[in-house]
Amino acid sequence: MNGTSGARPVRVGVVGAGAWGTALAQALARASKGGEVLLWAREAALAERINQTRVNDLYLPGATIEPGVRATSDLAQLGELDALLAVVPAQFLASVIADLPDRPRDLVLCAKGIEATSGRLMADVAREAAPASRLAVLSGPTFAHEVAAGLPTAVTLACSGGREQWDRLAPTIASPAFRPYYSDDVIGAEIGGAIKNVLAIACGVVEGLGLGQNARAALIARGYAEMLRFGLARGGRAETLSGLCGLGDLVLTCSSTSSRNFSLGLALGQGMSAAQALSGKSSVAEGAATAPILADLARREGLDMPIAQAVARLLEGSAPARDVVSDILSRPLRAEQEPAA
Ligand SMILES: NC(=O)C1=CN([C@@H]2O[C@H](COP(=O)(O)OP(=O)(O)OC[C@H]3O[C@@H](n4cnc5c(N)ncnc54)[C@H](O)[C@@H]3O)[C@@H](O)[C@H]2O)C=CC1
Numbered sequence: 001m002n003g004t005s006g007a008r009p010v011r012v013g014v015v016g017a018g019a020w021g022t023a024l025a026q027a028l029a030r031a032s033k034g035g036e037v038l039l040w041a042r043e044a045a046l047a048e049r050i051n052q053t054r055v056n057d058l059y060l061p062g063a064t065i066e067p068g069v070r071a072t073s074d075l076a077q078l079g080e081l082d083a084l085l086a087v088v089p090a091q092f093l094a095s096v097i098a099d100l101p102d103r104p105r106d107l108v109l110c111a112k113g114i115e116a117t118s119g120r121l122m123a124d125v126a127r128e129a130a131p132a133s134r135l136a137v138l139s140g141p142t143f144a145h146e147v148a149a150g151l152p153t154a155v156t157l158a159c160s161g162g163r164e165q166w167d168r169l170a171p172t173i174a175s176p177a178f179r180p181y182y183s184d185d186v187i188g189a190e191i192g193g194a195i196k197n198v199l200a201i202a203c204g205v206v207e208g209l210g211l212g213q214n215a216r217a218a219l220i221a222r223g224y225a226e227m228l229r230f231g232l233a234r235g236g237r238a239e240t241l242s243g244l245c246g247l248g249d250l251v252l253t254c255s256s257t258s259s260r261n262f263s264l265g266l267a268l269g270q271g272m273s274a275a276q277a278l279s280g281k282s283s284v285a286e287g288a289a290t291a292p293i294l295a296d297l298a299r300r301e302g303l304d305m306p307i308a309q310a311v312a313r314l315l316e317g318s319a320p321a322r323d324v325v326s327d328i329l330s331r332p333l334r335a336e337q338e339p340a341a
């Protein structure tokens with residue numbers, strides 16, 4: 001049991017025991033002050049080890065898992081809970097959610113990506129796979145190891161069900177070190193998280209090529225302009241993208257080797273191929289799957305997104321990093337601000 005919604009406690013679980021799912025289970029256990037949080041791991045042996053050793057040695061080895069977290073590899077056990085946080089990588093959300101019985105529940109989407117095969121954002125995927133669910137998006141500057149250690153941060157919790165859903169979810173999720181902020185802009189929240197991963201790869205490339213801190217700051221600002229362009233075209237709001245789930249997370253992941261996406265870019269900038277940089281990794285760098293589909297969507301929708309296009313080109317391996325950057329730098333000069341619509 002966890003949190004309260006009026007008189008009745010909200011029973012909550014986490015679907016996906018990667019680094020972020022595990023850290024979120026920690027945050028929920030702390031918010032519940034003694035209640036149980038069920039954590040679904042795809043790997044049965046991992047679920048057993050988490051329960052026995054209180055460590056997720058595969059995805060988050062540095063953290064000691066709160067006593068209130070119980071791991072299981074049986075997804076059906078989560079089927080009856082009132083609220084689920086979906087934390088499997090974006091490319092697997094549809095298949096995992098489809099295995100849950102469809103019934104009315106709060107489903108909080110925590111993956112940051114676009115489905116590569118369809119171009120769908122996470123809420124579109126979940127709407128089809130779990131039509132009875134009430135959807136929300138949780139996103140912000142949140143390195144898993146810091147959240148698991150109880151270090152403070154703040155996130156956007158965008159609720160499709162407005163304040164009524166927020167009133168149910170916020171007490172279940174919030175603690176002094178994990179502060180959700182209310183929004184009803186689901187589209188803006190999911191786009192911020194998906195696009196910042198692609199921009200973090202670009203910033204890693206700049207670092208790998210040794211282009212300097214000025215270049216990185218310029219890239220963050222121009223990357224943010226691309227995030228805004230895509231977000232506004234999809235009906236997201238500028239104030240959402242300037243908040244925790246957009247600019248906040250962009251600044252975090254574009255400036256730290258703790259980011260898997262930044263580290264992937266760093267390797268590309270240092271001359272590694274994408275295949276080399278990604279091979280043998282059990283952890284996910286979502287930007288690698290999101291960049292090609294984002295570039296494709298932007299092209300189809302007539303949106304100017306040169307940084308996203310450049311990351312997609314680099315990942316496909318058709319040109320070395322230095323040439324891709326040189327192409328970006330020789331584009332025609334333009335006004336910094338978008339013309340008013
Ligand atoms: N790690 C972090 O600091 C944060 C991650 N996120 C997002 O959370 C999502 C999950 O990332 P992490 O927990 O970091 O993952 P991770 O990289 O730690 O672990 C990979 C996850 O993918 C799962 N997986 C692999 N193959 C699968 C399959 N065929 N079907 C279903 N699941 C499969 C594994 O079981 C594991 O849970 C991503 O969208 C990521 O962008 C968001 C905020 C912070």
Ligand SMILES: O=C(CO)COP(=O)(O)O
Nearest residue numbers: 140141142143259260261
């Ligand atoms: O989303 C994150 C922090 O907010 C984690 O970023 P990476 O997936 O690049 O490690």
